[in-house]
Amino acid sequence: MELRHLKYFVAVVEEQSFTKAAEKLFIAQPPLxxxxxxxxxxxxxxxFERGSRPLKTTAAGLFFYQHAVKLLSNAEEIKSMTKRMGAVDRVITMGFVGSLLYGLLxxxxxxxxxxxxxxxxxLVEMNTMEQIQALKEGRIDVGFGRLRISDxxxxxVKLRDEPLVVAAHSAHPIVQRKSGVYMADIADQDxxxxxxxxxxxxxxxxxxxxSECGLEPKNVNLVREIQLALGLVAAGEGICVIPRSAxxxxxxxxxxxxILDPDAVSPIFLTTRNxxxxxxxxxxFDSIYQVYGLEGIPFQRQLYDQVRQDDEAES
Known part of the structure; x- marks a missing residue:
């Protein structure tokens, strides 16, 4: 069994047709x-179930498809990593979400x-979803993001939870509450x-x-980026929730x-290929935790130690 056989099989399953799969693979249908x-x-x-239209896999075929996809993904990952390892000039490419530039990144x-x-x-700016795809394609080596996306x-690895704050104009009534506000206090605001x-x-x-607080903000306006949101807040148009580092x-x-609610935090994740x-x-990780230590920011070092132990065990 060769990788090309797996590619052929996966193409047939995903296209649900030998004819369409052959066109996708640029080969004739009889050889496929x-x-x-x-x-x-x-x-x-x-x-495959004989005579089914569209083409369907058997239970064994579905099992084989799921593992074939993983094997092909791993093969591409190994190829991209090997190319990077063999490069004369070592480059590490980091994807990041823009808001992290205002913090410790x-x-x-x-x-x-x-x-x-x-x-x-x-450094390459990209959202968390783009980072996941870029990691799998070998275009970046690590990603810094804020979303819990599993793949x-x-x-x-979660590095830490960053508290959230509310941005408001000096004339807004909530500015008087300097000690803090709760999510319930701002749910009805523009x-x-x-x-x-x-x-x-x-x-x-x-x-x-x-939603976790049992609330639903009534007057939400989505804008392109954080600077635009804060500029509108400074113009007295409403309020904005942002990470504290911003x-x-x-x-x-x-x-x-x-914001005083204990769950009002934005996690910061570092993501790598498996x-x-x-x-x-x-x-x-060492550089991250050195900076965290200097800033007095609590972190879970054992998560990083587990990553290293897992890698040493696999090697």
């Missing part, structure tokens, strides 16, 4: 049919560069959330927190108030 028949003979099982990357001068570090091809890109995204996360963004008459046990990626 023979390859699938040879595969069935080798496995000594029937992979710049310090982490700078420290990492100082401690690993032989590496070229490249069997990647490993996700509110800007961002981004307005396809969900899930940060706005989805904020709405989920409202309170470094300054506009005249703009104030930030803590098979990536490179020292460069593992060393990035």
């Amino acid at each position: 049919s023979r390859q699938i028949q040879n595969l069935e003979n080798e496995l000594e099982i029937q992979l 710049p310090r982490i990357v700078y420290l990492y560069r100082q401690q690993h001068p032989h590496l070229k570090v490249k 069997p091809a990647v490993r996700r 509110m800007f959330l961002y981004p307005n890109t396809p969900e899930p995204n940060f706005s989805t996360q904020v709405k989920s927190i409202f 309170d470094t963004i300054r506009f005249p008459h703009l104030h930030y108030i803590p 098979l990536d046990a490179s020292e460069e990626v593992l060393a990035l």
